Amino acid sequence: QQQVKQSPQSLIVQKGGISIINCAYENTAFDYFPWYQQFPGKGPALLIAIRPDVSEKKEGRFTISFNKSAKQFSLHIMDSQPGDSATYFCAASRAGTYKYIFGTGTRLKVLA
Amino acid sequence: EPEVTQTPSHQVTQMGQEVILRCVPISNHLYFYWYRQILGQKVEFLVSFYNNEISEKSEIFDDQFSVERPDGSNFTLKIRSTKLEDSAMYFCASSEGTLQETQYFGPGTRLLVL
Numbered sequence: 001q002q003q004v005k006q007s008p009q010s011l012i013v014q015k016g017g018i019s020i021i022n023c024a025y026e027n028t029a030f031d032y033f034p035w036y037q038q039f040p041g042k043g044p045a046l047l048i049a050i051r052p053d054v055s056e057k058k059e060g061r062f063t064i065s066f067n068k069s070a071k072q073f074s075l076h077i078m079d080s081q082p083g084d085s086a087t088y089f090c091a092a093s094r095a096g097t098y099k100y101i102f103g104t105g106t107r108l109k110v111l112a
Numbered sequence: 113e114p115e116v117t118q119t120p121s122h123q124v125t126q127m128g129q130e131v132i133l134r135c136v137p138i139s140n141h142l143y144f145y146w147y148r149q150i151l152g153q154k155v156e157f158l159v160s161f162y163n164n165e166i167s168e169k170s171e172i173f174d175d176q177f178s179v180e181r182p183d184g185s186n187f188t189l190k191i192r193s194t195k196l197e198d199s200a201m202y203f204c205a206s207s208e209g210t211l212q213e214t215q216y217f218g219p220g221t222r223l224l225v226l
Contacts, residue, residue: 032213043116043203043217044155089155098143098213099168102155 002027004092006103013110019077021106023090026071030092034100035064035075038087047088048075080110114138116218118204124224125194133189133221135204141216142209144187146179148172148200149220155203161187162209194225 005024013019023033031052036044050057050064050073057064063076077084090103117136125131137144146158159169161179178190187206191198201222205215 034214036217041219043205043219045217046214049214091155093213097168098145098160098162098207098209098215099157099170100147100155100215101157104154 002101004090004101004103006090006106008106009104010107011109013080013108015080015082015110015112017080017110019080019084019108019110020074021088021090021108022072022074023092023103024070024072025092025101027092027094028071029094030101031095032093033064033066033073034091034093035062036089036091036102038089038105044089077108080108082110082112085109116204116206116216118202118218118221120221121219122222122224124226127196127225128193131191131194131223133191133202133204133223135187135189135218136185137187137204137206138216139185140208141206143167143207143215144179144181145205145207145215146189147203147205147217149203150200158189191223194223196225199223199225 034049035047037047038044048059048062052068061078066073088106091100093100119134144161147155149155159173160167176192180188201220203220204218207215
């Protein structure tokens with residue numbers, strides 16, 4: 001119930017392509033879904049976040065798509081760049097607790 | 113831009129020794145957290161702290177762990193008697209505590225227990 005499942009584990013995309021990372025959850029009490037980007041040796045940095053009352057949120061080249069009925073959400077990186085090469089984590093939390101449950105991470109490599 | 117800072121960046125210790133990891137959260141934030149990340153694995157929640165007390169902790173956060181806010185700026189994680197399996201990256205995070213639950217993470221302390 002507390003898990004967030006993330007796929008794929010790793011992803012290789014050509015420069016200019018679209019990177020898609022998927023997450024699924026079971027606990028319908030989750031109401032906040034952030035995505036974090038982590039470069040080697042650094043802490044996770046917030047990329048974009050969404051709440052279940054919207055189906056999509058876009059910030060620049062990054063879009064979250066949210067499917068409440070399927071309990072799934074995904075990160076789309078448009079026009080992927082080599083500088084986007086990093087590990088991406090989805091996470092979930094619910095009101096009343098500030099604990100984040102992280103997915104297992106996706107290592108993205110964008111080829112120049 | 114305000115950021116969470118952590119010291120030391122690396123710590124090597126012998127099994128059974130005590131370690132204290134230090135964090136300076138963002139100044140106007142009210143909630144503080146510790147997470148850990150074992151090499152190559154996901155980030156795992158350890159504990160959250162608000163109003164000078166633990167608000168939530170995970171099953172990982174056993175009696176060997178403690179947290180403290182010794183003054184108005186620092187937030188510490190103490191491991192009393194380190195084990196080999198405590199080797200991990202430890203991240204401190206903080207959040208404002210409002211409806212915007214964004215947690216801002218520090219750069220981490222890499223702990224190696226020998």
